[in-house]
Amino acid sequence: MLEIVNLHASIDDNVILNGINLKVNLGEVHAIMGPNGSGKSTLSNVIAGHDGYDIISGDILFDGESVLDFPPEKRAHLGLFLSFQYPIEIPGVTVSNFIKTALNEIRNARGEEPLAASPMLKMMRDKMKVLEMDKGFLSRSLNEGFSGGEKKRNEIFQMAMLEPKIAILDETDSGLDIDALRIVANGVNSLRSKENTFIIITHYQRLLDYIIPDFVHVLFNGRIVKSGGKELALELEKRGYDWIKKEQE
Amino acid sequence: MSDNDKIIDEVTSSEYKYGFSTEIDADTLPPGLDEDTIRLISLKKNEPQWMTDWRLDAFQVWKKMDEPEWANVHYKKPDFQAISYYSAAKKRNIESLDEVDPELLKTFEKLGISLDEQKRLSGVAMDIVVDSVSVSTTFKKTLKEKGIIFCSMSEAIQDYPELVKKYIGTVIPKSDNFYAALNSAVFTDGSFCYIPKGVRCPMELSTYFRINEAGTGQFERTLLIADQNSYVSYLEGCTAPQRDENQLHAAVVELVALDNSEIKYSTVQNWFPGDSNGKGGIFNFVTKRGICETSAKISWTQVETGSAVTWKYPSCILKGDNSIGEFYSVALTNNFQQADTGTKMLHLGRNTKSTIISKGISAGNSHNSYRGLVRMSPRALNARNFSQCDSLLMGDKCGAHTFPYIEVKNPTAKMEHEATTSKIGEDQIFYCQQRGLSTEAAIALIVNGYCKDVLNQLPMEFAVEAQKLLAISLEGSVG
Numbered sequence A: 001m002l003e004i005v006n007l008h009a010s011i012d013d014n015v016i017l018n019g020i021n022l023k024v025n026l027g028e029v030h031a032i033m034g035p036n037g038s039g040k041s042t043l044s045n046v047i048a049g050h051d052g053y054d055i056i057s058g059d060i061l062f063d064g065e066s067v068l069d070f071p072p073e074k075r076a077h078l079g080l081f082l083s084f085q086y087p088i089e090i091p092g093v094t095v096s097n098f099i100k101t102a103l104n105e106i107r108n109a110r111g112e113e114p115l116a117a118s119p120m121l122k123m124m125r126d127k128m129k130v131l132e133m134d135k136g137f138l139s140r141s142l143n144e145g146f147s148g149g150e151k152k153r154n155e156i157f158q159m160a161m162l163e164p165k166i167a168i169l170d171e172t173d174s175g176l177d178i179d180a181l182r183i184v185a186n187g188v189n190s191l192r193s194k195e196n197t198f199i200i201i202t203h204y205q206r207l208l209d210y211i212i213p214d215f216v217h218v219l220f221n222g223r224i225v226k227s228g229g230k231e232l233a234l235e236l237e238k239r240g241y242d243w244i245k246k247e248q249e
Numbered sequence B: 001m002s003d004n005d006k007i008i009d010e011v012t013s014s015e016y017k018y019g020f021s022t023e024i025d026a027d028t029l030p031p032g033l034d035e036d037t038i039r040l041i042s043l044k045k046n047e048p049q050w051m052t053d054w055r056l057d058a059f060q061v062w063k064k065m066d067e068p069e070w071a072n073v074h075y076k077k078p079d080f081q082a083i084s085y086y087s088a089a090k091k092r093n094i095e096s097l098d099e100v101d102p103e104l105l106k107t108f109e110k111l112g113i114s115l116d117e118q119k120r121l122s123g124v125a126m127d128i129v130v131d132s133v134s135v136s137t138t139f140k141k142t143l144k145e146k147g148i149i150f151c152s153m154s155e156a157i158q159d160y161p162e163l164v165k166k167y168i169g170t171v172i173p174k175s176d177n178f179y180a181a182l183n184s185a186v187f188t189d190g191s192f193c194y195i196p197k198g199v200r201c202p203m204e205l206s207t208y209f210r211i212n213e214a215g216t217g218q219f220e221r222t223l224l225i226a227d228q229n230s231y232v233s234y235l236e237g238c239t240a241p242q243r244d245e246n247q248l249h250a251a252v253v254e255l256v257a258l259d260n261s262e263i264k265y266s267t268v269q270n271w272f273p274g275d276s277n278g279k280g281g282i283f284n285f286v287t288k289r290g291i292c293e294t295s296a297k298i299s300w301t302q303v304e305t306g307s308a309v310t311w312k313y314p315s316c317i318l319k320g321d322n323s324i325g326e327f328y329s330v331a332l333t334n335n336f337q338q339a340d341t342g343t344k345m346l347h348l349g350r351n352t353k354s355t356i357i358s359k360g361i362s363a364g365n366s367h368n369s370y371r372g373l374v375r376m377s378p379r380a381l382n383a384r385n386f387s388q389c390d391s392l393l394m395g396d397k398c399g400a401h402t403f404p405y406i407e408v409k410n411p412t413a414k415m416e417h418e419a420t421t422s423k424i425g426e427d428q429i430f431y432c433q434q435r436g437l438s439t440e441a442a443i444a445l446i447v448n449g450y451c452k453d454v455l456n457q458l459p460m461e462f463a464v465e466a467q468k469l470l471a472i473s474l475e476g477s478v479g
């Protein structure tokens, strides 16, 4: 589904990604862990097509096709979704209007008719129920004045609405209290299927108690230095990242 | 626009008749302006003597005035002797849309304007759709039953001279400013509207509906009177790009809101802004002002996207106690457009309130200025004003300027002024793109969000069109 081949990327002449290799198949959940500054958000942005980065070498493939030349929206149309570590505020644009616009742009790109208002609203209500969100949310200005937890929940809500094939969750758990964490994890689990795949970026093991990953990777200095099963997350939790750092030296 | 509106529009626009006797058969006066020109205009329009005298008086005033220099706009001043001041609306000889500028047609398409409407706007001759005559009749009947007068200024001068005489020039005197004086001398047509006491106008009054809409010319004059306890919502302009051979447009709009009445006046202005190099656009120098008697309210809402140069300050004289003035504005400039626009809120009465929300958007090499005056007179006890003036910049070749003038002569008055300048963030665009929006769709969404407080003031259908218009006006301005 998603394949990253020996990817090197830089920003403002600082090389951040140093040869990432990762293969993610449908139906799988991958966790990427790593200390602050190891390049996790950079990797997400580069996969999503942010044009602030220079791709030095390597490739990113969706279903075997290179997407390096595709603008971000085209990657979104192919089914990529990024839950942002720091969601952006767009004043004056309501949550419902934003999601409606996004969903219909994607449908349009796929040659589908726009979704009519009433099924759209019903779908929103259904998804919000799973995420235990208040109806009033829909008419709020996107992320404006949202608490950290509300922003993250809103990201997952959008993901639920857009039904992506590949979802990258960049530190969705940070800033969530334990109840919110459980709700968000339930939301993700309810979307898991054989038709999609999730990449969960996190510092901590605790989200992985709820969303059980098939694979865990450790990112360090822009490279995946260790991969394993879910027990690797537990080991990191117990021992911290220092032993990884030492191993690298 | 609803289907009904379109139908009415087609009917009315193809029914245009000239309301004057044709003793002189020339359709267009030669260029030039002197007293004879004015007498001739008045004669052609079969006006009463007082109207002719009024015009002549205005001309004397105008001759002594200089074209204003203070606005933050730069342009080559028109030669007022090179303009023809009277031209009966001539049907342009276009047979089909094939002869129309394809750029214009593309824009029509994006705005979702029907084929028939496209033909009308670009001046293609059209037949009347017979079935729809009844729709227009129903519309007129409803207004008539309520006693509402809605007609062209020419008709009003003929049919309601006492009303016109009583109110014309009372809000904007002939001597008000250079362009208003000129307009008073040479105006050829415009709209007249009177809402009787206690009547709530049941529909949005739109210049779209009115017979005579075509050919109001470059010096348009509008007079709208809301009698005591009445209400009217009035729409002016349209979102489709309007072209005109006349470069200079100097309209005057006067609103009179008598005790307890309310006037909502909404404008979407999309005159041809010139090409991307700034050539050939329209100069729009408008004077708009309303007067509020006791507990009356006037709301100006405008979405300005067109014209090469805009000079426009819809204002409120809050004369009566407890009266309210509002100004909601979006002014968008792109390429080489220049806009100097804003409002004046003149608080004379006690407990008067005003709100100013101005949203400027500048792109390309354009310049966009907000100029606003809030004056609290000594008598204006407890007067209140809230002003918010925001500027949004796209790219780094454009300019946004804010000139707020505040004169407070009453210690009980309260003023709040907020101003922000922002840029559309790349992170905002990336966020939208990640959700599947193209850069242009992202900008449209962000800009519409930014303008929401103003767009919300527009009647629903108009708001939807205005949103599309903003998006189209910004196309290609980023990236």
Ligand SMILES: Nc1ncnc2c1ncn2[C@@H]1O[C@H](COP(=O)(O)OP(=O)(O)O)[C@@H](O)[C@H]1O
Pocket: A011, A012, A014, A016, A034, A035, A036, A037, A038, A039, A040, A041, A042, A043
């Ligand atoms: N604009 C930039 N210019 C230079 N360095 C940057 C820039 N943005 C991020 N970095 C650096 O890239 C590294 C990786 O950052 P990031 O991907 O955000 O890490 P993580 O998400 O794992 O915490 C950090 O060392 C950060 O300082």
Ligand SMILES: [Mg+2]
Pocket: A040, A041, A042, A085, A170, A171
């Ligand atoms: Mg990060």
